[in-house]
Amino acid sequence: MTDAEDVRIGVYICHCGINIASAVDVGTVRALAETLEGVTVARDYRFMCSEGGQELIRKDIRELGLNRVVVAACSPLMHEITFRNTCEQAGLNGYLFQMSNIREQCAWVHDNMDEATLKAWGLVSAAVHRVALHEPLEPMKADVHPATLIVGAGIAGIQAALEISESGHPVYLVERESAIGGQMAKFDKTFPTLDCAACILTPKMVSVGRRENIHLMTMSEVESVMGYVGNFKVRVHTKARYVTEECTSCGECVKVCPVKVPSLFDELLSERTAIHKMFPQAVPGDFVIEKRERPPCKQACPIHQDAAGYIALIREGQFARAARLVRRENPLPFICGRVCYHPCESQCNRGSVDEPLAIQQLKRFLMDWERENIGEVDPPPPEHDYPEKVAIIGSGPAGLTAAFDLAVKGYKVTVFERHDVPGGMLSVGLPSYRCPPEIVKRDIDYIRKLGVTILTRRQLGRHFFLEDLLSEKPDMGFKAVFLATGAHKAFTLNVPGEDLDGVISGIDYLRNVNLGFGQITGRRVAVIGGGNTAIDAARTARREGAAVTILYRRTRDEMPAEDEEIEDAIAEGVRFRYLIAPVAVLGDGGRVRGLRCVLMELGEPDASGRPRPIPIRDSEHELEFDQVIPAISQQPDRSWYRDGGQTSNRKGQPRLLFSRWDTIEVHAESMQTDIPGVFAGGDVVLGPSTVVESMGQGRRAAEAIDKYLRGLPMQDFKTHMPPPNPRKTFESRPHPYAPRYEDIPREPRVNTPQLDPATRIGSYKEVNLGFSAEQAVQEAQRCLNCGVCVECYECERVCEPGAVKHDMVDKVTEIDVGQIIIATGYQTFDPRKMPQYGYGRYDNVLSSLELERMLNTTGPTGGKVLCKNGKEPRAIGIIHCVGSRDENHHRYCSRVCCMYALKFAHLVAERTDAEVYQFYVDMRAFGKGYEEFYARVLSEGTTVIRGKGAEVIPSRNPTNGDRHLVVRCEDTLIGKFREIPVDMVILCTALEARSDAGNVASTFHISRSPDGFFLERHPKLDPMGTTSEGIYLAGTCQGPKDIPDAVAQAQGAAARALALISKGHVLIDPVRAQIDPDRCSGCRICNTLCAFDAISYNIEKKISEVNETLCKGCGTCVAACPASAITGRHFSDAQILAELEGLLV
C-alpha cells in the first residue's frame, strides 16, 4: 500500500481508429480523467498499441516521473502484455499498470454515444482508483522440461513428433489404437496430387518407430495431467497387447483364430480375427489381441474355465485341442460334464437372444470324445520338485482339486479319505444314473498319475488327529493341512417319531445305495425336501421300485434343485406335493407307517429371501408311507474336533473357529484358519454347496498353501473368485461389434438326447446320452464370442517366436514432460441422423470413409468399386454437405469434402465405366492446386449439379432386374427438379469433434468452441495455442482441415514447443493466491477446494501453504477462507473495492 508514496498516474485513452472513437467521445473521457485524484496526465491517441502510442507512455514515465499507468483501449487479452512490456521498457514494473476495456465491452456494444461515453468514463475511473493500490510484482521463473508429450498419432501427431525429435529432444507419442496413422492411413489417394496416402505416410510412420528419442506408446491413453507449463506430470494407461515385440508378423496366428469380428479400420465392411494387425503397413508391426471384458461364462465359473475358448474350438472341429483346453483348468472334467450346476449357463449372454449355450453338455461331449478317440491322457509334469508334504483331509471335489494343483506345483500330497472309496459326495452322494462310478474313477485316476497318494478308511478324529499331521511322527511330518471334510451330517426333522425304523436321511440313503451296503427301500416312500439331494433320493427310490412322493413346504418356484433334475424326476413318475410339511412320523410297532402333515401357505420373505411357509390351521391330515427320507440339507460334522482334536489344550494355542452352522471359519482370501499351516475349504466352509464351487475353494487353498510354504505374503492371489454380481458391459449387445440381441436370429438350443423315462427307471444307466459330433458343432455355432478373444490359446500354440502372452496386464506409467501437443483428430458424422439419404436402410449407400476403404487396395474389395451384388456400378451419385452447413446438425463447413468428392469422381472414372454425378451446394476448391484439380476432374466428364441432394430412394423401375437408387434433387442452375438414377450413392459426411472430446478437454484443462472442436487461443493470431500455457493443438482436433494444413499446424505447434525448450525457462504470472501464515488457522477448507491441488497442509507449522507454480490464480480459496487469511495477489480486497468505488461515477 502506497499511502506514503505519491501516486502519479498516466491515463491514455485509445481511439482504436474509429472502433472506439465513433462510439465514445474520447475527448470528454480524457478531460474527465484529468480531474481524478492522482492523475498526473491524461492523453488520447489514435492507436495506443502502435509504436507512437507506446512511445507516449515511455516518454511520460521518464519525463513526468509517472509511477502508475492506465490504458483504456481494447481487451487485456489482446494487449495487456504489450503495455506491461512498454512500462518495463521505461523502467516501470509492468504490474503497476491497469488496462481498461472500453472497446469490446463498451464501444462495440452501444449505439448511443452519451451512454457509451458515460460507461467508458466509469470504466476509466474504476481503473484509476484501482491502479493507485497496485504493488510491483515479479513473474516467477520455472525451468522447462525438454520432453514433449504428443497425444494422438495421426498425421499431425506424427509430423509434430518428427519435428521435435529432429532437434534432439525427446518426445512421448501416445496413441489409443494399436497402430499409428490415424484416419489418413485409411485413405487411398489424396487430393490434389493424387499421392497415395500410404506412400507418404508410411515412411514417416517408420521413422517414428525407429527414432530413439520418440517413445511410442500405442494402446495408451492419458489418464491425468497435473502440473503447469514446463513441468507436467502425466499418467498414461497402456492396455495390454498380449503380443510382445518378438512378433515377426508372420500371420500364422490369424489362420487359427476362431473368432471374427467386423473390422473398425475397414469401416465395418470386412471382418478380421481377434488377433490381428490393424492394416498391413502398421507401425508398430506387432499383432494385437482384442480382449473385451472376460466373457460372462468364464467370469461366473469358480474355476475360471474357458468355456468360450473350447466352444470356439468345437466350432472349428478341433475336439482334441478343445479337450486339452478343458483340462488346462479342470482336474475333474468328466465329473463336471455330468453334474456341474453350470453357473456359466446362467450368465451366458445367448440367454438374452433365446437360450443359453449348453456349455455343460459340450464339455461332456468333449471328454467322452477324448475317451473314445484318444484314450488315456497324462497330466502335465510337475513344475518343481519341492520336498514339503501336504495333507488333505477328504477326497471330495475340494480336496481333489487342491491335491491336483499342489501336485502339479511339485509338492508331495497325501489325501486321507474316511470312506471305502475316494470321491466324497461324488461317490457317496451322486447316483450313478447321473454320474457313473467309472466316470468318477477316471477323473480320480488322472489325479493319481501325478503321484498323489489317496488313503481310504482313514478317518480324522479316529485313526489320527490334527496335531499328529503337523508333527514329526512316522508317516506324518506334513507342513500344511487342507481340511476338506465336506458336510455329511444331515439335519433332522425334529418331529416326534423320527427315530422309528424306516426313517433315514437322504445322504445316508444315497450312500448306502451307491456303495452297495444293502439298503432296503420301501414300497411307498416319502422324501422331505426340495434340493438336489431330495431329488436324487427320490429318483433312486424309483429305481428301487418304490412309489415316491416328494413333500416340500414351499412351491416349485422356491425349490433349490436344478430345473432339469425336477423335470427328469417328474418324467420318471415321482409325485410332487407342495406347501406341505410333516409334523410327526407315525409308527406301528416301531416301524414307520405314515406321516401326519400340515398344509402351508406362503408369507413374508425370511432370511433366505424366500417366502416363509406358514402352517394353515386345522389342516392336519395323515398320509401313508412305509419309509421316510428327510433330505433337508446337511452340515459339517465337527465331532472329530471335540475339544480341539488335540490331546492337550494349553491356553493360548490357536483353535479352529466354527460358525453356528458348524462350518469352519477361514480367512476369505487365503482360506487359512487360525492354526498356522491349517487351511479349510469346500462344503466344510461353505455349507452344502456345489461341486464346482468346492473345486474353486480347493484351487484357492492350493495357491495359498503354496505361498505359505514358499514364505510369500498372502496377497495378489491369481486364482479366480467369481464376482458376486457380474456387471454387464453392454445391455443391448455382447460386444460393440455384435448385432443387438434383438437383431440376432433365434436358434433353438440343441438338447442332449435322454433315455426314455419309462424304461430308464428300471436301471441305473446314465440318463443323459450326450451330443453327437454334429450336434456339438451345431450348438457351438450359437456362441456370441462375448469377449471377442475367447482365450482358446491357439495363437499361442502356433507362434514360433513365442510372442503371444495371454497373461500380459495393463500398466500405468508416469512421465514428466514440459509441454503437450494435442492431436487427437476427428470422427465422421453418422449419416443415420439424416434418414432421407437411406444410409443403413438401402444397399449401396456409403459414407465417404467406406468408399475410401473400398478404393484402397488393402481394403475389403481389393480396390475395386463394387455394389453389394458384386457388380460394378453403372452410375454413382456423390452428395455433398451431409451434416455440414446444416442448421440441424453442424453449421460449419467441413472444408475437405468438395475436394475429396472430386477425388472420388476421378478415381471412380479411372477404375470403372460409371457415370459420376456430384450434388453440390458450393464447390470449395480454395487451396494450392485445388482449382486446377477441379477443372481437370470436370474435363474428365463428371456431371456436377448444383442443388443439395434432397433424398435417396429406391427406383421404381428396375433395369435388367437390378434395383437401383434414385437421387432426387433440385438443379438450381436450371430451376428444375431432377431424379438421377444411380447404382451407388456416396455421402460426404461432415467432420466432427470426437465424441470423447469433452473428457479430453477436462483432462487437459482446455476449452472447446461451440462447434465442439478444441478452442484455440486466437483464431487468427494463435490457432495452435490454448488458454492453458504449454498446451498446444495440431490437426483436425482444432477444426476441420486437410492434410497440408494439418501438417503445417503440426510443424507450427512443434516450433512453439521448441521455442520454449530452447529458452529453457518460462515466466509464470505472479497473480497467485497467498496465505498469511499468521492468520491461517489450519482448517484446511482451502485444500480440498483447490481444483489444481495447489494447496497443501504443512504438518509441522500447522498451516496451509500455496504452491505458487501450481496455483492458477482462480480465487476460489480466497473467497472460501473463513479467516480471510488468503489474498489474491493483484486482486486484494482493497484493490477490488477501490475499483468498484471508482465505477460509481
Add this chain to the structure above:
Amino acid sequence: MPYSYYPGCSLHSTGTAYDKSVRAVFHALGEDLIELEDWNCCGATIYMSNQETVALAISARNLALAEKLGHDLVVPCSACFTVLNKTRRFMEEMPTLRAQVNEALSVANLHPEYSVRVRHPLEVLINDFGVERLAQAARRTLEGFKLACYYGCQILRPERAVGDDPEVPMVLDRLMEAFGAHTVDFPAKTRCCGGMLITTFRKVALDLIGEILEWAVRGGANAIVTVCPLCQINLELYQDRLGPRTAEKVRLPVLFFTQLVGLALGCSPEEVGLEHQVVRVPPEYVTPVEVGNHD
C-alpha cells in the same frame, strides 16, 4: 375420458366413411366423441392467403367452441388438423394478432384462452390407448391386408404433434402390424398427393398420385391406408386416369386407418363405412370376428 370432435367439411361429405369409422372406433373403445355444435370451416382454404386475420378469427372460433367443452379436440382431417394447430400457435405466439381475433370473437361472447389441444385420432389412439391395449382388444385380425401406409405430408410436419420421424415415420405401420396386417416398404409414404392441385393443375397432381400408387404396387401392397380425406379421394378416384409417367395399371382400395382399426376391434363393414369405397375391398380380406377371449 371424453373428447370433443371436429369432423370438418370433408367428413360430412365425401369423407363420410372417415367420419363413420372414427366414431365407430371410439365407440368400440368406450369413449365419447362429442361433436362441436355449430362448428365452422377450419380455415384450410385460399382465404387464409387473402385475408389472414379474418381467416384466423373464423378458424379460432372453433377453438373457442371447443374450449367451452374443455376436452381435447380430435380432428381427423390432416388439413383441418394442421390449420387449427397453426391458428392455436399463432394465437399463443402473437399477442397483437390474438388481441384482434379475440376482439372479433368477443362479439359472439367467446373469450378463448387457446388452452385446448388439437389432436389427430392416430396420435390419440397411440398415446392415450396404446398399441398394446388396442391389440389386446382386437377381435379380428387384419392379416388379409398387405398395406402401404400413407401418412401424407401434413400430420408429421410442420406440426410435430404426432411425434414421429417426419422422414421415415412408422407409427401407423406399427399400429397396423399390431393387428396382424402386413406392411410393405413404401418410400412415398410422406410424399404429397397433390391435394387441391387436382382441381387446378390436374396433370401435376395426377403425376404425383401416379407415383404414390406405383410405389404401393411395386411394394406388393393390396391396399393403401391413409389418414386424410383429400389424400383418400386423390388416391382412390383417379386410378384409371393416371398419366403416361405411370407404368403400372393400378386398382387398389384406399382406406382410412380408422376403418381398419374399427374392423380389427370387431365393428362390422357397415359400421366403418366400407360401402362408400369406390374401389371395393375384396371381402376375403376381412376375416370373420373371433369369438371368445384373447390374450
